[in-house]
Amino acid sequence: MTNPTHERIQGLVDAxxxxxxxxxxxxxxxxxxxxxxxxxxxxxxxxFDAHDVLQDPELRQGIKEFSEWPTIPQLYVKGEFVGGCxxxxxxxxxxxxxxxxxxxxxxxx
Amino acid sequence: MPMSAQDIExxxxxxxxxxxxxxxxxRGDGDHxxxxxxxxxxxxxxxxxxxxxxxxxxxxxxxxxLHALALQTSTPD
Numbered sequence: 001m002t003n004p005t006h007e008r009i010q011g012l013v014d015a016x017x018x019x020x021x022x023x024x025x026x027x028x029x030x031x032x033x034x035x036x037x038x039x040x041x042x043x044x045x046x047x048f049d050a051h052d053v054l055q056d057p058e059l060r061q062g063i064k065e066f067s068e069w070p071t072i073p074q075l076y077v078k079g080e081f082v083g084g085c086x087x088x089x090x091x092x093x094x095x096x097x098x099x100x101x102x103x104x105x106x107x108x109x
Numbered sequence: 110m111p112m113s114a115q116d117i118e119x120x121x122x123x124x125x126x127x128x129x130x131x132x133x134x135x136r137g138d139g140d141h142x143x144x145x146x147x148x149x150x151x152x153x154x155x156x157x158x159x160x161x162x163x164x165x166x167x168x169x170x171x172x173x174x175l176h177a178l179a180l181q182t183s184t185p186d
Contacts, residue, residue, distance in 0.1 A: 033177075069157075070164050070172035086180050087156045 005062035013076040017106045018048035021063045022073040026050050033085040037073045040092045046106045048075075078104050111139040112175050117167070124166030125150050129185070135177075143179040151184045 013019050018041070024030030026038045041048050053060035053072055060072070067074055067081045075082045077100060082088065091097035102109040114132040121130050121144070129147040144163075151159040159182040164171045171178060 064172070068161060070169070081157060083157055083160070087160065090156070090181070 005058050006066050009062055009066045013079050016049035017078055018046050019076040020048050020050045020073060021053055022050055023054050025052055030054055034073045036085050037088055040088050044098055044101055046101050121146060121163060121166045141177040145181045147183050147185055149185060151182055
């Protein structure tokens, strides 16, 4: 990996168990999809680290390439890309998201 | 220029010829869609990979001229 932005992103997703790339902040999301994911994560009770891509054009472009995913928000758990808003909504409704977070030791079982 | 539901379906079917594609124009504004794509090609793949296949079919339009496409993928029963 020689792309400095990708190296930086790798560092960010390794730095915390749950990392969310979003538009705006958890307190003030600037997009409905980001707001939905924040709401879902708050309900799971898992602490997460959030990065506002609107404050960082390099990150905004870089994360799309890094994940091979065209949209934001994007959630990483233990360095692994889990999905965006649609997938997280589906996983939350089915209970898979809580299972995953418990399995990874992010929330107590 | 926004994409029509027909355009979206055409792109997806080009890449996934067996796909059963259902598209809803959520707000009637030609800009916010929901799509359910059912294809055998998704078998054994994670949701992320399944969605990536649909995004690849849209050839970079997702997140660009196609602003919002709520996506659901599944395999035929």
